[in-house]
Amino acid sequence: MKTVNVFFCGVGGQGIITASDLLGIVAMKSGYDVKKSEVHGMAQRGGSVISAVRFGEKVYSPLISEGEADYVLAFELLEGARNLQYLSPEGTMILNTQKIPPLPVLTGDAEYPEDLEEFLKRETPKLIPVDGIKEAKEAGNPRTLNVLMLGILSVFLPFGEEEWLEAIKERVPSKYLEVNAKAFSRGKEIGERARG
Amino acid sequence: MKRAFLSGNEAVARGAYEAGCHLAAAYPGTPSTEIVETIAKLYPEIKTEWSVNEKVAMEVVLGGSFAGARVLTAMKHVGLNVAADPFFSAAYIGATGGMVVVTADDPSMHSSQNEQDNRHYAVSAKVPMLEPSDSQEAKDFTILAFELSEKYDIPVLLRLTTRISHSRSVVELGERKEVKVKGYVKNPKKRIIIPAHARELHVLLEEKLKKLQEYAETTEINRVEPGQSDDFGVITSGISYNYVKEIFPDAWVLKLGMSFPFPAKLVREFASRFERLIIVEENDPFLETFVRATLYSDDSGLSLERVLEKAPMVDHHNLSRPEVIGKKVVPICWELSQGRLKRAFGMKTPETKSYPSPLPPRPPVLCPGCPHRATFYAIRKLRLHATGDIGCYTLGLMPPFNALDTTVCMGASISNYWGLESVLGEEFSKKAVAVIGDSTFFHSGITGLVNLVHGKSKGTVVILDNSTTAMTGHQPHPGIDRDARGEPAPKVELEELCKGVGIRRVRRVDAFNVKEVVEALKEEVNADEISVVIPTGKCVFVDKTRKSPMRVDESKCTGCKVCTLAGCPALSFDKKKNVAKIDPLLCTGCTVCAQLCRENAIVEGGEES
Numbered sequence: 016m017k018t019v020n021v022f023f024c025g026v027g028g029q030g031i032i033t034a035s036d037l038l039g040i041v042a043m044k045s046g047y048d049v050k051k052s053e054v055h056g057m058a059q060r061g062g063s064v065i066s067a068v069r070f071g072e073k074v075y076s077p078l079i080s081e082g083e084a085d086y087v088l089a090f091e092l093l094e095g096a097r098n099l100q101y102l103s104p105e106g107t108m109i110l111n112t113q114k115i116p117p118l119p120v121l122t123g124d125a126e127y128p129e130d131l132e133e134f135l136k137r138e139t140p141k142l143i144p145v146d147g148i149k150e151a152k153e154a155g156n157p158r159t160l161n162v163l164m165l166g167i168l169s170v171f172l173p174f175g176e177e178e179w180l181e182a183i184k185e186r187v188p189s190k191y192l193e194v195n196a197k198a199f200s201r202g203k204e205i206g207e208r209a210r211g
Numbered sequence: 212m213k214r215a216f217l218s219g220n221e222a223v224a225r226g227a228y229e230a231g232c233h234l235a236a237a238y239p240g241t242p243s244t245e246i247v248e249t250i251a252k253l254y255p256e257i258k259t260e261w262s263v264n265e266k267v268a269m270e271v272v273l274g275g276s277f278a279g280a281r282v283l284t285a286m287k288h289v290g291l292n293v294a295a296d297p298f299f300s301a302a303y304i305g306a307t308g309g310m311v312v313v314t315a316d317d318p319s320m321h322s323s324q325n326e327q328d329n330r331h332y333a334v335s336a337k338v339p340m341l342e343p344s345d346s347q348e349a350k351d352f353t354i355l356a357f358e359l360s361e362k363y364d365i366p367v368l369l370r371l372t373t374r375i376s377h378s379r380s381v382v383e384l385g386e387r388k389e390v391k392v393k394g395y396v397k398n399p400k401k402r403i404i405i406p407a408h409a410r411e412l413h414v415l416l417e418e419k420l421k422k423l424q425e426y427a428e429t430t431e432i433n434r435v436e437p438g439q440s441d442d443f444g445v446i447t448s449g450i451s452y453n454y455v456k457e458i459f460p461d462a463w464v465l466k467l468g469m470s471f472p473f474p475a476k477l478v479r480e481f482a483s484r485f486e487r488l489i490i491v492e493e494n495d496p497f498l499e500t501f502v503r504a505t506l507y508s509d510d511s512g513l514s515l516e517r518v519l520e521k522a523p524m525v526d527h528h529n530l531s532r533p534e535v536i537g538k539k540v541v542p543i544c545w546e547l548s549q550g551r552l553k554r555a556f557g558m559k560t561p562e563t564k565s566y567p568s569p570l571p572p573r574p575p576v577l578c579p580g581c582p583h584r585a586t587f588y589a590i591r592k593l594r595l596h597a598t599g600d601i602g603c604y605t606l607g608l609m610p611p612f613n614a615l616d617t618t619v620c621m622g623a624s625i626s627n628y629w630g631l632e633s634v635l636g637e638e639f640s641k642k643a644v645a646v647i648g649d650s651t652f653f654h655s656g657i658t659g660l661v662n663l664v665h666g667k668s669k670g671t672v673v674i675l676d677n678s679t680t681a682m683t684g685h686q687p688h689p690g691i692d693r694d695a696r697g698e699p700a701p702k703v704e705l706e707e708l709c710k711g712v713g714i715r716r717v718r719r720v721d722a723f724n725v726k727e728v729v730e731a732l733k734e735e736v737n738a739d740e741i742s743v744v745i746p747t748g749k750c751v752f753v754d755k756t757r758k759s760p761m762r763v764d765e766s767k768c769t770g771c772k773v774c775t776l777a778g779c780p781a782l783s784f785d786k787k788k789n790v791a792k793i794d795p796l797l798c799t800g801c802t803v804c805a806q807l808c809r810e811n812a813i814v815e816g817g818e819e820s
Contacts, residue, residue: 080550
């Protein structure tokens with residue numbers, strides 16, 4: 016089987032590392048070889064976060080290079096645009112359209128470009144935009160954005176909802192299990208509609 | 212068999228646990244931090260401490276090894292620079308109890324001041340070195356390292372890089388082996404390295420290395436993977452092995468798990484199959500240099516008689532001399548990846564798109580509520596020069612503060628400052644401060660401070676006390692009252708310490724009180740003697756209580772933007788409405804921005820929406 020490459024990007028604090036860990040755990044429990052890489056640390060200081068998960072029969076490199084990602088999960092608009100080159104020519108980008116201005120924009124020293132969503136729609140083979148915060152709020156809690164995004168992704172991957180929920184149970188405190196399960200389901204519905 | 216999805220660091224910790232390790236000591240340093248952090252968190256069987264710095268950690272575990280315990284210390288690459296002195300001695304002294312030294316290097320300096328290649332340390336210090344290629348090997352090689360260390364009576368260097376330390380892969384878990392502590396037996400000839408002893412110990416060390424070389428020639432962790440195509444052979448180690456498998460899936464590969472001592476025979480044998488060898492490694496031509504030296508000469512046929520008799524040179528015609536390709540093609544700077552290697556070798560890579568103009572960067576910044584904020588505002592306001600150091604507070608270099616002049620290495624701030632004052636004179640002490648964090652100060656600032664006192668400096672040292680080692684993940688240090696396991700521990704009082712070295716002007720100020728910080732700095736730089744100012748305030752990750760978020764009263768805001776000089780990510784400026792705005796989800800209510808506002812337009816009562 017060809018290795019499946021999933022690239023995550025966004026801003027520190029959005030739960031990206033947890034999301035990529037969860038994908039790794041699901042893949043491992045389903046019997047695949049899996050590797051994941053991340054650049055963290057500076058993330059808690061408001062910096063960009065990227066993480067890569069690769070699963071398949073045997074995976075060597077933990078990195079995804081430019082043009083290799085079958086799926087890009089962009090948790091924020093600017094970071095989605097910044098990391099477009101990782102998406103493969105046939106890949107799908109799942110985009111949370113939320114804008115988190117970086118400090119140079121906050122201080123007025125730079126502009127947050129207005130045309131990013133349009134640009135991504137044009138340049139990606141398939142784009143699934145979602146107002147992730149709104150959807151996660153309606154599912155119960157905006158902090159479940161990361162699990163919602165995984166729910167959308169899940170319709171493209173060979174793991175069942177049960178397996179995902181098993182993995183979530185391992186990482187999430189039990190009092191938040193229900194709201195995360197709701198967010199995952201909601202994401203899954205969104206994914207199913209988008210996939211058609 | 213139980214499996215887990217572990218990072219390389221977690222796998223090393225697990226390996227130490229399974230190997231029966233008794234003692235672990237370290238100083239935090241990305242990308243090594245999680246090794247001892249995980250040991251502290253998960254394995255109470257292993258006595259664990261955050262030492263004051265890496266040199267101390269190395270000395271502590273060496274002492275444990277004297278007592279016949281299995282010991283481990285871990286550090287980032289530059290941390291081994293700090294610990295190098297005891298490390299070199301440890302090679303001569305040997306390891307009664309197995310001693311594993313983990314160096315976690317950082318190609319591409321994701322979180323470091325350089326990307327030095329610590330494989331050279333194995334050669335300089337003369338210790339064997341293992342290079343795992345994934346988390347399973349990180350665990351297995353840790354266990355092997357303890358065994359080799361005890362068998363050959365020598366510390367072992369386990370060399371990781373960021374992509375091994377912080378990548379996750381599947382690991383099969385094992386059980387803890389209970390290993391008895393051998394106990395302490397006095398042995399001055401072994402452990403006192405006066406010249407008379409050291410001369411003997413060096414001879415012994417060279418003999419150990421010869422034996423380890425024989426081991427390296429036949430160990431299964433140095434393996435030839437046969438390929439489909441013999442156009443060329445590849446020699447590689449560590450994370451690079453994975454990139455080789457991605458881009459040359461059909462090639463013959465010699466994978467070195469033990470790269471020092473260098474398995475010359477194995478390499479010669481491998482090389483004899485090919486007309487071309489490709490050496491794939493990150494940063495320095497470490498393997499490449501060994502390969503070239505090995506292939507260039509074979510002195511196995513050399514004997515003293517032949518040299519003295521000036522006998523003709525050994526016929527090298529049957530010695531394979533393939534073309535060796537290494538740093539000529541494989542980049543020396545920054546980390547590798549399959550994409551980067553493909554481009555280096557002129558292989559096809561996918562078409563990709565990017566946004567046509569530069570996108571605004573997203574640099575890391577001081578968190579909302581950070582106690583360092585007001586100090587950097589003050590330095591900027593007073594137009595002071597500031598020598599800096601390593602920690603979250605290095606971010607004081609960023610706009611809008613632009614408040615740092617230098618950052619060199621741990622603890623350099625104070626001594627760099629003194630170098631400047633020594634040359635430029637007392638005048639300079641009125642225009643400059645040395646800035647250092649609390650953990651950094653304990654690490655290697657104390658010595659600089661003592662030097663300042665004895666040198667008769669008139670300088671002002673600013674010790675930023677946020678009660679933690681923040682940048683690496685909020686580990687404790689001797690200035691706080693908890694240890695690595697969160698147990699109570701005596702703390703060293705900063706003010707007493709500074710007074711104790713003979714400084715009279717020592718004062719703590721409230722880091723969140725802008726006026727207090729500005730006035731203290733102004734007074735102290737103008738004072739005619741050495742002084743220490745300690746802006747004190749807890750890191751937001753240490754004190755998680757939050758006050759009510761602030762909000763901007765738009766009726767009072769004049770759009771002057773003074774508040775943006777706080778450089779806080781919770782505060783933005785709305786150009787259309789010409790007012791400042793505060794994000795109530797990010798704001799911690801520290802009030803620093805409110806103190807800057809001249810219109811009293813920033814007030815309490817921001818809503819959490």
